[in-house]
Amino acid sequence: MIKELVDLSATKDGSDGLDRAFLALADPVRRAIIARLSRGPATVNELAEPFTITKQAVSQHIQVLEKAGLITRTREGQKRPCHLDAAALEALTSWIDQYRLATERRYRNLDGLLTQMQTEEP
Structure with a gap:
């Protein structure tokens, strides 16, 4: 291995x-x-x-x-x-962060949409 x-x-x-x-x-x-x-x-x-x-x-x-x-x-x-090698770990963190940030943005958008739907309901 x-x-x-x-x-x-x-x-x-x-x-x-x-x-x-x-x-x-x-x-x-x-x-x-x-x-x-x-x-x-x-x-x-x-x-x-x-x-x-x-x-x-x-x-x-x-x-x-x-x-x-x-x-x-x-x-x-x-x-x-x-x-x-801290720089190598930082490169890994940066790679992961790009996906984490995109996912967090999608969840915030979903939260906003759900909040909007709840306020629009009679």
């Missing part, structure tokens, strides 16, 4: 980045890693602590998150901490 996410091919409309990000976030372990990184950088060992899976499995999850553009890794001496 992890290999499938890493080997995604580009889609026709160029949304492969979104696809990779959402597929990466579909896994609860990767969502937990993202949640942990939202509090600050962490090494693979630190990220692996709360899980009952191997460090190798955590490393594979980190690779998926890296390929999805959601996290980055730096080198600090012998440590390679992972960092959350």
Whole structure:
């Protein structure tokens, strides 16, 4: 399953980045890693602590998150901490918001129509 996410091919409309990000976030372990990184950088060992899976499995999850553009890794001496890429999360939020705002607008229109219908009834 992890290999499938890493080997995604580009889609026709160029949304492969979104696809990779959402597929990466579909896994609860990767969502937990993202949640942990939202509090600050962490090494693979630190990220692996709360899980009952191997460090190798955590490393594979980190690779998926890296390929999805959601996290980055730096080198600090012998440590390679992972960092959350806030800009990537903001791009996902923006994509979701465009649909949320359109849906909210439709509901407001529906509410207005229902209110108008109620006031017109004798």
